[in-house]
Amino acid sequence: MRNIKLEIEYDGAAYCGWQIQNYQPSIQKTIEAALRKILQEKVKLIASGRTDAGVHALFQVANFTTGSAIPAEKLQRALNAVLPDDIVITRAKEAGLDFHSRFSARSKAYQYLILNQRYPSAFLRNRAYFYPYPLSIQLMRQAARYLQGRHDFRSFCASHSGAKNTIKKIKKISVSTIRYPLYAKRYRLIAVEIEADGFLYNMARNIVGTLLEVGRKKIGSGSLKKILLTKDRSSAGPTAPANGLYLIRVNY
Amino acid sequence: MRNIKLEIEYDGAAYCGWQIQNYQPSIQKTIEAALRKILQEKVKLIASGRTDAGVHALFQVANFTTGSAIPAEKLQRALNAVLPDDIVITRAKEAGLDFHSRFSARSKAYQYLILNQRYPSAFLRNRAYFYPYPLSIQLMRQAARYLQGRHDFRSFCASHSGAKNTIKKIKKISVSTIRYPLYAKRYRLIAVEIEADGFLYNMARNIVGTLLEVGRKKIGSGSLKKILLTKDRSSAGPTAPANGLYLIRVNY
Structure with missing residues (x-):
């Protein structure tokens, strides 16, 4: 048995998210179907975490076990030939049998992009x-x-999530402006980057939605402390839309 | 009568190009339909030049005359509300009646993007x-x-174009590597930028196709001089695909 680790980039716009949901195209389902076609074997893909409908990944990690002897690089090429253009395997390599995309992850990082100008792009x-x-x-x-x-x-966790342990550690959080180099001078983008040892359901998007309320001076920057203490979702800001969110890193 | 100048950004992937062709969505047709809806008047849009199917624009210029008194900024907002997401009016302003998007242009610039790495994006x-x-x-x-x-x-002009005057002046041509900032370290992009007083049919894409043959060492860099002199399309390299090409500037 071999354990294959994939690094994956995807544009989430056309998918119902990572996880398989009947009758809707999901990232997991699409890659599993491609693997089945290539390996002639049914495999189960385990990701570092699910991404929601519309959420993107520059760097998602997933692994699966297989009896196949196909070299990892050859598998990468075959997958990219079979997969639709909005999912790309950026790396495939053999991992130790103890490697688990989700349980082995020490932290993950998301980036949220805000196009902050008068007209869209x-x-x-x-x-x-x-x-x-x-x-x-x-x-x-x-x-x-x-x-x-x-x-x-808890205040930043979707109220219907049912999560028991809502204590997480944010290792890094930054707000920065970036210039889009292809179209220099034209776009005003703000990026919020959050690295944490784990994310609750909608946590990144709820944090961004709240920071936007602060940036717009609807709530004071100091109230974040209070919002955390209330442990009540309704005290924080709205959920920012999925299409600005990118999974950008998984650290092992 | 007023003469309105529009600056337009579009993703050309879903269109048959700028020009109206029956039964196919074109950029011109789409914007003219939106203008008609807003102004309740049929207008004819004149662009700085046509772009082919799949070609993008970060900065296309077009103008039209109208009897309407609608302020330019209000028209911009109304257009962006009506237009599909892949066409954006980045500016609308009143121009002198003698302004003509095509005839008044002194030069135009195109950028061609090449993703030069082992896997796609x-x-x-x-x-x-x-x-x-x-x-x-x-x-x-x-x-x-x-x-x-x-x-x-002439060697870089589509052989079926029928252009009589094939003499043009390239004011600037550059080849540079760019780093995609959103996804730093991940993409290796090469940009070819060409500014000229005019472009023949497929000229930018034929130049890029030829430069790629040079970069790959299939033809020598010195042969460009010879290729120009043959005045024969078959001496130059292939036509690079439309989807890497962006109209980025029109100078008046």
Whole structure:
């Protein structure tokens, strides 16, 4: 038996998310079907974590075990030939049998892109949240600082998630402006990057939705402390849309 | 009568090009339909030049005359509300009645993007030419230098174009590597930028196709001089695909 680790990039716009849901195209289902075609064997793909409908990945990790002797590089090429253009295997390599994409992960990082200008972009549709209102990056940064470290993030967890342990550690959170180099001078993008030892359901998007309320001066940057303490989802801001969110790193 | 100038960004992937062709969605047709809806008047849109099927624009310019008194900024917002997401009006302003998007243009610039790495990208599909072979940027630069200036570009003009005057002046041509900032370290992109007082049919894509043959060492960088002199399309390289090409600037 071999354990194959895949690194995957996908544009989530056309999918119902990572996880298989009957009758809807999912990333997992699509890759499993491609693997079955190539390996002539049914395999079960385990990801570092599920991504929701519309969420993207620059770096998702998944693994599966197989009896096949196909070299990993050859498998990568075969997968990319079979998969649709919006899913790309950026690396395939053999891992130890004890490697588990989810349980072995020490932390994951997400990036959220906000297109903060007066008009939208033809090229960033479905890839950034178009938010035309003036934002104070400084206030967003101040607010983000309160979230760093180990906290009970229940206020940022989808209320229907049913998670028992809502304590997570945010190792890094940053708010920065980036210039889109292909189209220099044209796009004003803000990126929120969050690295944590784990993410609750909708946690990244709820944090971003709250930081946007701060940036727009609807809530004070200091209230983040209070919002954490209430442990009540309704005290935080709205959930930012899925299409601005990218899984960008999984650390093992 | 007022003359309205529009600056337009579009993702060309879903269109048959700028120009109206019956039964196929074109950029021109789509914007004219939106204008008609808003202005309740049939208008004719004149662009700085046509773009082919699949070609993108970060900065296309078009103008039309109207009897309507609608303020330009209000028209921009209304257009963006009506247009599909892959066409965005980035600016609308009133121009003098003597302004003509095509005849008034002094030069135009195109950028061609090449994704030069071993695997494709889910996010750059339809937006860059995936070219996995090793390329010498230095040789491509050397070759490009021969094209700078005023030349007869017949060898780079589609043979069926029927153009009479094939003399154009390339004001600037550059070959550079760019790093995609959103996904730093992940993509290796090469950009070819060409600014000229005019472009023959397929000229930009034929130049890029030839530079790629040079970069791959299939033809010598010095042969560009000879290719120009033959005035024969068959002496140059193949036509690079449309989906890597962007109209990025029109100078008036």
